[in-house]
Amino acid sequence: MECRTQLMKTMPERLNKHTFFFPVFRDRMYPGWKVDLGYRALGLFGSRDAPLNYRRLPAKAAARQFGLVQLMDQSRLDSVGVFTEYQYNWAERICLDTVLDAEQCGATVRNYTKAVKLEPLPGRSWLVTLEDMREPGSTVQVRASILINAAGPWADQVNGQAVQNPRKRLVGIKGVNVMVKLPDECHGLGMETISSIGQPFYCMPWGKYHFFGPTEAVFDGNPEDVRVLPEEVEFILNEANKLFPSLALSREDVVYTWSGVRPRTASTGHEGVKSLTIHDMEGDGMPNALTLTGTPIMLHRHAGRAIARKVKQMLRPSQKEKPLSYEAKLFPENQNSPPIDYDFPGVKVADLRHAAAHEHVETLVDLLFRRVPLGWNIGMGLSSARHAAEAVADILDWDEERVTAEVSNYTHFVQENFNPSWPAPVQG
Ligand SMILES: Cc1cc2nc3c(=O)[nH]c(=O)nc-3n(C[C@H](O)[C@H](O)[C@H](O)COP(=O)(O)OP(=O)(O)OC[C@H]3O[C@@H](n4cnc5c(N)ncnc54)[C@H](O)[C@@H]3O)c2cc1C
Known part of the structure; x- marks a missing residue:
């Protein structure tokens, strides 16, 4: 609740406000x-800037008022908790806004750069070898007084570059979401509940669309190889149909997945614990090294502040603290610039050009999924990919051959990761 208040105050442009339900x-x-x-306790941590507005309505009254409730299984529905929820309008952009904030404060930002070797130096510092993924084999070395491993599901692998068999700090938990089209009266309305196997389900x-999910299952493979399985889609559709039987959702209704x-943070249990943890790696033979696990996106600022506090205890700052703006990094107003896709007028050609010039864009996937939200919308930017690249x-500095390669990589990325139900357009 604190994090959502802060986000609402500092970057309201990146949040959508919705009415949500918890069916009883x-x-x-x-x-x-x-x-x-539960909700009243949660509400105590709210604020006037982002209130929860929780109340519970009898089933019939809620169904009369809200289209999504009407579709719930009325034979079992007793009542409905109603509250206000805020949703990132897309997570990658929040990440990028934060990176740009760090850069404004003096950080060196290196996109597509992988830490490939971590070597402890005398005096508790580190030598880190970085590989430029755009030119495989091309490396640089940097010295660091402190190492912060924030490699998410790759964090254990990264620690393995410094010491042999480091203690397991994380458990990878796979999640799947399924996008469908619900009737128009459900527009802007959402729901959260507990699934039939006791997991959160949204x-x-x-x-104009809705997505159901996620699933939660331990994943031991390489995070890069994670893909949606047919049985996971089946599970999500079954859960959705238990809640909304009249929808009778089937695979034909799936728009993309x-x-x-x-x-997740490792624990004695097989599935780990949902707890944001900063591990001091001293006991693993890695002095002046921290590893972060268990951060959902919604807690990223809290995690950042907690890491900064730890670092302050370990190092004497070399400069005075610089304030973070925390603001959304918006594109300059460009009313006269045409949209890149007339079905999605919010993204202008000028926005793409601004992002390409100032926001560390390397690929067309970066541009359309991570700088503007075209990729996440229905159609997934496939029909305007060439226009955007050009x-x-x-x-x-893309020549004709590179433009064609970017469009082809983009199409492949969408097919591979989202399996959309419509065929990819032929790119001329
Ligand atoms: C289906 C699904 C739904 C979710 N829904 C929500 C939600 O609604 N709200 C929410 O708050 N969270 C949600 N989450 C959780 C959230 O996405 C993750 O918890 C969060 O992204 C973790 O952030 P992270 O920075 O720790 O890891 P990541 O986001 O995984 O980032 C780790 C980064 O480290 C990089 N990296 C790896 N190895 C190296 C290396 N050797 N050198 C340099 N860089 C490296 C990777 O390329 C990656 O960019 C969801 C997750 C899933 C799967």
Whole structure:
């Protein structure tokens, strides 16, 4: 609740406000009074800037008022908790805004750069070898007084570059989401509940569409190889149909799917714990090294502040503290610039050119998924990919051959990671 208040105050442009529901079914484990207790406790940590506005309505009254509730299984529905929820309008941009903030404060930002070797030096410092992924084999070395490993689900692998068999700090938890089109009266409305196997389960509004999920399953493979499996889609659709039987969702209704791996903190249990943890690696033979696990995006600022406090205890700052702006890094106003895709007028050609010039863009995937939100929208930017690549070609020094390669990589990325239900357009 504190993090959402801060985000609402500092970057409201990156958040969408929605009405959400927590259904109270007669046959489920949470009776109304427990739901009230939970949300009222949560509400105590809210603020006037981002209030929870929680109340509970009888099933019939809620169904009359809200389209999404109407579709819930009325034969089992007792009542509905109603509250205000805020959603990132897309996570990659929040990450980028934060990176640009760090750069303004003096950080050196190196996109597509991988730490490939960590060597402890006398005096508790580190020598880190970095490889430029755009030119495999090309490396540089940097000295560091402190090492912060924030490599998410790769964190254990990265520690393995410094010491043999480091203690396991994380458990990879795979998550899958499934995008569908619900009736128009569900627009802007969402739901959270507990699935039939006791895990959090959401129906999230996404423009004119909604996505259901996520799943939670231990994932031991390489996070880069994670892909959605048919049985995971089946599970999500079944759960959705238990809640909204009249929808009778099937595979034909799926617009696209995606998955990822969360870096949950390791514990004695097989599935780890949902706890943000900063591990001091001294006991593993890695002095002046910290490893972060267990951060959902919503807690990223809290995690950043906690790391900064730890670092302050370990190092004497060489300069005075510089304030972070925390603001969304918006594109300059460009009313006269045409949209790149007329179905999605919010993204202008001028925005792409600004991002290409100032925001560390290397690929078309960077541009359309991580600098502007075209990739995350229905159509996924496939029909305007070539137009977008050509619009920034002069800035990024892309010749005709590179433009074609970028468009082809983009199409492959979308097919591979989202498996959209419509065929990819032929790119001329
Ligand atoms: C389906 C799904 C839904 C989710 N929904 C939500 C949600 O609604 N709200 C929420 O708050 N969170 C959500 N999460 C969780 C959230 O995405 C993750 O917890 C979060 O991204 C973890 O952040 P991170 O920075 O620790 O790791 P990551 O975001 O995984 O970042 C780690 C980075 O380290 C880089 N890296 C790896 N190895 C190296 C190396 N050797 N050198 C340099 N860099 C390296 C990687 O390229 C990557 O960019 C969801 C996750 C999934 C999978």
